[in-house]
Amino acid sequence: MDKTEKWINWITHFTEVIIEHKDDLNGLDSAIGDGDHGSNMDRGVKAVKEKIDGADYDELTDLFKDIGMRLVSKVGGASGPLYGSAFISMAKAAKESQEPAVLLEAGLEGVVKRGKADPGEKTMVDVWHPVVNSVKEGSLTQSVIDDALESTKEMKATKGRASYLGERSIGHIDPGAQSSAYLFTTLLEAGVLDD
Amino acid sequence: MDKTEKWINWITHFTEVIIEHKDDLNGLDSAIGDGDHGSNMDRGVKAVKEKIDGADYDELTDLFKDIGMRLVSKVGGASGPLYGSAFISMAKAAKESQEPAVLLEAGLEGVVKRGKADPGEKTMVDVWHPVVNSVKEGSLTQSVIDDALESTKEMKATKGRASYLGERSIGHIDPGAQSSAYLFTTLLEAGVLDD
């Protein structure tokens, strides 16, 4: 199994998990947003799946670019440009390196450049940030992901739609953090980090 | 007690009865019309009362003209022009005669000229018509009025707003017939027909 295949497996698996949890994500977003994060992501990953299913990818950069462009043009809302930017940024980085830590760090940079959220603002960054750090240290485990996700619950949102709720956003898990947790759980499961 | 006074007493009494039964008339109109006949008549008789209270009327024609104009300009809807025309027509007739039968027949003519309803179409004409006939014969009693009113219940409306209900208008007393019944009951009570 070569390197590209593992990454493809990851995305395919991520797609399945998102579709399966569409309603859960909508539910999380209903509590503190506008209830569409599941629908948005579902629309996006289905478009990704359609594009990459059966396609041959010799270069990681082409794979990530296709994923990013599909997400950008299908998801809409806030999460579309964010996930899209992550993968487009990874596509750029993949021209230079195949290292998961380097690629994922580029992805995080893409998210932060686009959304300008700092850790602690109750967004997907609160999962991406600790996860990428752990990958860099070679110490990513499921519990790192779970803890990061759980930490968003007690945060007060100051970015995105949930910020209009102020204090009332506290007590709910952030939907984008949840979809990102799925992203990294499937990353672990697909063995992308193993070698 | 001269002739004018009796007529004034009649209208004053009619005013009170209408105000008292405003909601009842609205209720009847809700069943087969638009629920405003009580409000319309209430608005009208209050304006009449304001005009004639304390005023001196030597001539019946002036009294009827004031009543008619007030009703026309305050009641609105279908019943305003109808009651208004009745009294304006009576005002014209009063230039020639003081006979109740002559005056009331002129009133009926005013209603019919304006509304073009025949007896049996479930309108106020179904009270006016038999009542005026009885007055002409010198035989008006409360039961003539009651029977005329009651007869509208089983009619199917073919004039006015109730006509849109078709068969469904059957089984309800016509609101304009009810207000006209009050008009003639108070006429009897005021002793206008006595001499």
Add this chain to the structure above:
Amino acid sequence: MKKIINQPDQVVDDMLNGLAYAYDTIVSRVPGTTVIVRNLESDNRVGLISGGGSGHEPSHAGFVGKGMLSAAVAGQVFTSPTPDQILEGIKAADEGKGVFMIVKNYTGDVMNFDMAKELAELEDIDVDFVVVDDDIAVEDSTFTAGRRGVAGTVFMHKILGAAADAGASLQDIKTLAEKVNNSVYSIGLALSPATNPEVGKPGFELEENEIEFGIGIHGEPGYSRETLKPSKELAEEFVRKLKKEIGWTSGDRFAVLVNGMGATPLMEQFVFMNDLKTLLAGDEKLDLVFKKVGDYMTAIDMAGVSLTLLKIEDDAWIDHLNSPVEVIGW
């Protein structure tokens, strides 16, 4: 009742003041009356007035201005204005060439406007009128007060307005009005009832999934209650009824108005128009030479739509529909 109002019995007064203030560049309220008149110098045109009960906004004051009505007379909510008020409207509209009245076919309206005509004639103003009766949901006038005047009235305002401001005589306008009235057909449906603020509760009831076909603009009963259907099927019902009534053949020219009843958003009205496109322009191959979508003849906060078709009998009508106006609501 959940409404942005003050005293329910002040609603018409407040509304007219708000309207006249908001659009003081176009119209004014005649003091002490319920008449809204346009801010145009008298210029020997035939005056054109309309009016009726309130609750149909932007009708009728929303169509007062250059190219449309000279004045509009407002009654209480869903109640015809009285002859004295209509007379004020006639006087406000009079430029010496007579005044033409656009009346919707309701017993109250017809009688009150008729009395106003008599009063105006006492003051030597020539008055004529048309009684618009475009609502095909109603049986003929042997059994009813006749077909009701509904959204087709808006086309009447526009066509007569253009003609009057272009200098047509009272007699010309009367002839034109009768022709237009004989060529205009409407049908409506409701998803939910209107609440008259003076009454305080809805005028009728519909179940959560129920609609009513043929409803009038005061909530008068229609011809059938059914469960809610997709827009396409609602459009099919309208087209079926109208086709039966009009008996068109392909290539016939029509102006079309999709009219919102007050609480139905434009989103739904445009979806409905899209289905009508398939049926009327597609299947029936009609030539829709003029089209309009929006709230023009409403029933306060009723949810629903109506469809009006005007068969074009004269090319001038198309020009009249397209000519520019300065009014609030066209």
Add this chain to the structure above:
Amino acid sequence: MKKIINQPDQVVDDMLNGLAYAYDTIVSRVPGTTVIVRNLESDNRVGLISGGGSGHEPSHAGFVGKGMLSAAVAGQVFTSPTPDQILEGIKAADEGKGVFMIVKNYTGDVMNFDMAKELAELEDIDVDFVVVDDDIAVEDSTFTAGRRGVAGTVFMHKILGAAADAGASLQDIKTLAEKVNNSVYSIGLALSPATNPEVGKPGFELEENEIEFGIGIHGEPGYSRETLKPSKELAEEFVRKLKKEIGWTSGDRFAVLVNGMGATPLMEQFVFMNDLKTLLAGDEKLDLVFKKVGDYMTAIDMAGVSLTLLKIEDDAWIDHLNSPVEVIGW
């Protein structure tokens, strides 16, 4: 959910087709996109586009046409359009002098329009933009995503549209846009929630007698829930909030927009305007040089109103507001 629609996920597509068909004399739909573009020959003007989630009709496509927007881009209901669609809008609007984008301040909109700008620049189209954030109900951006863009956007469309069609440069428009954005303030309230057809149930709940002040045009939470009050008191609350924010003095000039949220009839909007007249023109002695009442920036079928005040900083703005347009919804 009681709506005149077909498949809920087809609602935007159906609506755009219906709109483009109904008003084919003014606009067209760019095939294969969600872009509505005006039917005007290219003439070396700066292109002006707006857009955002659907559900705000007549915004944004209703403001496309001569004197206002060159094109509008529609997203799914209450969801920002994607960069590829916005890019199509930019291309449709481009006449060689650059394209200016009017974006409402929502995280999704800002990011998607920003990406579209990057894509357009790859194709050598100059793009600039303004992010409208007029909703004073929201705390400042240290704690939130910033003030939301609401009905004030409609004034932005009108003023920039007049400037662009009069030949202003991209840089001029940018400068003008920033000035207008710094001078425009809005606040809204809801009587009842909107139902997104793709969701199928109301976005929030209000008790029978409850209203919410400060609500956003997607039903975002406001700052306080209270029992329904008379129109006059609702107007007082708006004026109090706006006065605190703007700090006007008597004689200051403003343009005012009373905006219906979708299901609130014009009757109530005019009543509300009448109360504002007393407060703003009467008590506060402001000079309201331009006024408008109606549905301009709606939230599908939400009942409620918003009030927008634009402080006039330049006489040209008044001319821009008054200049004639050929669009569906102004």
